[in-house]
Amino acid sequence: MSDLAISxxxxxxxxxxxxxxxxxxxxxxxxxxxxxxxxxxxADEDALTMAAAAGRRALDAAGLDGDALxxxxxxxxxxxxxxxxxxxxxxxxxDAPGTAxxxxxxxxxxxxxxxxxxxxxxxxxxxxxxxxxxxxxxxxDEREHAAGAGAAALLLTAEGGATVTARGRYATPRPGERFRxxxxxxxxxxxxxxxxxxxxxxxxxxxATDAGVDDPDVSAAAVQAPDGKRPxxxxxxxxxASETIHASATVQDLGDTGAAxxxxxxxxxxxxxxxxxxxxxxxxxxxxxxxxxxxxxxxATDLALDGAVDLSYPExxxxxxxxxxxxPEGGGAxxxxxxxxxxxxxxxxxxxxxxxDCDALAFPPEGACTDCGALGDYADVRLPGGGTxxxxxxxxxxxxxxxxxxxxxxxxxxxxxxVAFDGPExxxxxxxxxxxxxxxxxxxxxxxxxxxxxxxxxxxxxxxxTRYGFKIRPADD
Numbered sequence: 001m002s003d004l005a006i007s008x009x010x011x012x013x014x015x016x017x018x019x020x021x022x023x024x025x026x027x028x029x030x031x032x033x034x035x036x037x038x039x040x041x042x043a044d045e046d047a048l049t050m051a052a053a054a055g056r057r058a059l060d061a062a063g064l065d066g067d068a069l070x071x072x073x074x075x076x077x078x079x080x081x082x083x084x085x086x087x088x089x090x091x092x093x094x095d096a097p098g099t100a101x102x103x104x105x106x107x108x109x110x111x112x113x114x115x116x117x118x119x120x121x122x123x124x125x126x127x128x129x130x131x132x133x134x135x136x137x138x139x140x141d142e143r144e145h146a147a148g149a150g151a152a153a154l155l156l157t158a159e160g161g162a163t164v165t166a167r168g169r170y171a172t173p174r175p176g177e178r179f180r181x182x183x184x185x186x187x188x189x190x191x192x193x194x195x196x197x198x199x200x201x202x203x204x205x206x207x208a209t210d211a212g213v214d215d216p217d218v219s220a221a222a223v224q225a226p227d228g229k230r231p232x233x234x235x236x237x238x239x240x241a242s243e244t245i246h247a248s249a250t251v252q253d254l255g256d257t258g259a260a261x262x263x264x265x266x267x268x269x270x271x272x273x274x275x276x277x278x279x280x281x282x283x284x285x286x287x288x289x290x291x292x293x294x295x296x297x298x299x300a301t302d303l304a305l306d307g308a309v310d311l312s313y314p315e316x317x318x319x320x321x322x323x324x325x326x327x328p329e330g331g332g333a334x335x336x337x338x339x340x341x342x343x344x345x346x347x348x349x350x351x352x353x354x355x356x357d358c359d360a361l362a363f364p365p366e367g368a369c370t371d372c373g374a375l376g377d378y379a380d381v382r383l384p385g386g387g388t389x390x391x392x393x394x395x396x397x398x399x400x401x402x403x404x405x406x407x408x409x410x411x412x413x414x415x416x417x418x419v420a421f422d423g424p425e426x427x428x429x430x431x432x433x434x435x436x437x438x439x440x441x442x443x444x445x446x447x448x449x450x451x452x453x454x455x456x457x458x459x460x461x462x463x464x465x466t467r468y469g470f471k472i473r474p475a476d477d
Contacts, residue, residue, distance in 0.1 A: 002120035004127070006154050006293070007161035008064075008300040009267040010057025012050055013150040013254050015437055016040040017307035018316045023145055026313040032146035034228015038255025039149045040311060040319050041134050043410035044436055044457040047076040047151070048086055048468065051132035052093045052456040053304070054151035058128060059094065061300035062155050066095035071127035073103040073119055075111035075259045078134050078185075080466055089468060090130065093348045093456045095382075101127075108283030109133075109178075109224060111259040112152075117289060119156055120164060129154045133258030136320065137186045143178070144186075146227045148255020150305070152263035160297030162270055162277070168211025171287040174199035178226070178284035189284075197233055200224075203288035204280050205237035211290045213278065215239045218292070220274040222265030224282040225251035238280055238290070248272065254305065264305075266293070271301035304476075309442055318410050333401035337465055347469035350385060350421065350454055352429050353378025361429035363421070383429070385454040386475060387421040390430060392446060403460035412439075419452060419472055434459075437473035451475040 019037035020030040032038075041050070051074055059066055072094070074087035087104040096102070101124055105111040112131030119127045132151035137143035176190040177199045189196070204223075208214065221240040223231035228251050232242050248269035250257065257264055262281040269277045279291040317323050345351035346364045353365020355378060360371035365378035396413040397405070408414070415435030420428040436457055438446055446452075452472040459467040 001164055002123055003158055004120055004123055004125055004156040005159070005161040005163040005296060006270065006299060007157040007159055007297070008058050008062035008155040009270050009303070010054045010059070010061055010153040011151065011264055011267045011303040011305055012053035012057060013039040013305045013307070014041045014045055014050070015308040016042060016311055016319065017309065018311045018313070022311070022313045022316070027140065030145055031142035032227045032255070034252060035146060035255055036252050037307070038147070039307065040316060041149045042436065043319060043407045044471065045149075046080045046458060047078045047132040047134055048080055048090060049457050050134070050149065050151035051076070051090050051130045051153070054132065054153040055090065055094050055128055055130045057302035057304065058153035058155045061302040064126065064155070067097055069094070069096045069100050069126055069128055071101040071103070071119060071122065071124040072096045073105065073115040073127070073129045075105040075115040075129070075131040076133050077106060077109055077111060077258045079106055092344055093468070094128070095349050108285065108287070109226070109258045109261065110281035110283035110287060110289055112261070112263040113279060113281035113289040113291065116154060116263070116291070117167065126155060126157045129156065131260040131263040133260045135187055135256060135258045137188060139317070139322065141188065143189065143226070143256070146256040148251075148257050150250070150254045150257040150260050150264050152260050152267045154263060154267070161295070161299045162293045163296045164291050165294050166211045166213055166292040168207045168209065168213070168290045169288065170203055170206025170210055172202055172206065174203070174284070174286035177286060199284065199286045200230060200282055201234060201237050203282055203286045204234045204290065207280070207288040207290040208238050211292060213239065213290060213292050216276070216278045216292055218244060218274075218276040218278045220248040220269035220272070221245045221278040221280065222248050222262045222269055223280045225249065225261050225265070226256050228252050234280065238278060240278060248274070248277070250305065267301070267303060270295075270299045271303050309439070321410055323409070333403045333460065334462065335467075337463065340467055345380070348456065350383040350470060352381045352383050352423075354381045361423050361427055363429045363431045381424060383421045384424055385421075387419040387428070387452055387454070387472070389446060389448050389450045389452060390418045390420050391448060392417040392435070394440070403462055407460070415446060417446070417452070417472060421454075433470065433472045435473065436471040443474070446474060
């Protein structure tokens with residue numbers, strides 16, 4: 001086994017929720033058994049932004065900066081782009097060194113455990129393994145009824161924590177159970193219930209046998225959850241009780257989180273103090289991984305999985321983009337890719353500049369110092385991310401460049417604020433930012449003097465390239 005251990009975990013789920021009753025009202029039935037409600041990404045969220053949120057929480061829990069990472073892995077079945085190393089963008093947001101190993105795992109819901117096993121085998125430390133997913137299917141499909149969203153990050157170090165003491169894998173050809181065609185963003189399947197259950201059971205049973213854990217004697221089991229009932233059909237295959245699976249389950253609250261399903265349940269189990277945990281991941285096709293983990297030291301945790309806003313079914317469809325109109329032509333917010341790239345330290349990591357003459361902060365760090373007028377090379381300073389609203393307005397449809405039209409169709413008007421961001425050693429620097437995760441009708445007004453925090457989100461897509469950068473949301477209490 002590896003000398004590395006999980007020393008910190010972070011987890012994130014979008015604040016938007018839709019419950020089973022809303023689906024049942026729209027369709028006459030809810031096809032995702034065992035799910036009470038599920039997480040729904042906001043219009044500016046995707047697998048990459050959720051991965052960044054979970055990864056930041058894991059690093060903060062460990063008291064570690066991203067530039068200390070030796071390796072970074074991203075696992076997802078829903079990459080915003082079919083071809084591009086999105087893990088490199090994640091590394092930029094988290095400030096991972098360019099010399100760190102950047103690995104990406106996809107095309108299977110067991111990509112999260114595949115990434116974890118690969119990290120254990122390479123033994124580069126510290127390494128961050130992040131799984132994030134937001135699957136979708138056609139509206140009447142049972143997979144769409146179950147489809148949720150969330151992300152979990154596992155930080156591996158050599159300092160102890162939760163150690164993998166046994167692991168096994170198994171593969172058996174079971175085509176057609178769940179798949180996504182090239183060029184399509186929606187999963188589908190043959191819908192043969194007995195076939196699907198057999199594929200799930202046989203693959204997990206084979207992996208458990210390979211791991212030698214027929215009687216694992218664990219207090220929690222993190223099991224792949226395409227819906228709220230399927231995990232419990234694996235009790236016999238894994239040698240665990242239903243109560244053991246329920247102890248760390250997230251599917252009833254978040255829905256089917258794809259490649260993040262097992263990492264999220266594992267994060268919850270470790271956060272709740274379980275000392276022996278079984279992790280069992282399944283990917284259609286079919287293959288499975290089974291890992292036995294034992295706590296050998298402290299595991300720092302920072303989980304943000306609670307929902308705050310309930311959606312109606314029409315609102316859900318809007319957020320999913322199923323009610324989009326045509327995107328208007330034009331480019332009022334046009335920024336070329338090379339120009340955008342030059343500003344990535346500011347957009348991804350809030351890198352400001354400190355004046356060499358008077359120590360005032362500048363954002364962005366260019367031009368003459370606004371305090372003393374000096375012209376010189378600024379020293380890079382990373383802002384912590386918190387700030388105070390100095391001015392704020394709200395922009396409705398038609399009041400912003402066309403690039404923001406798709407977002408406005410999905411989530412409505414948005415706020416724009418001038419924020420006095422805190423400096424790392426005192427002082428502030430002002431910058432404009434779009435407001436996210438805030439609706440005046442449900443959250444009340446965001447006003448001058450309110451505290452906010454920066455988060456990584458989608459800004460807009462231009463020339464086929466999605467631009468990511470910071471936005472602000474009300475600060476956590």
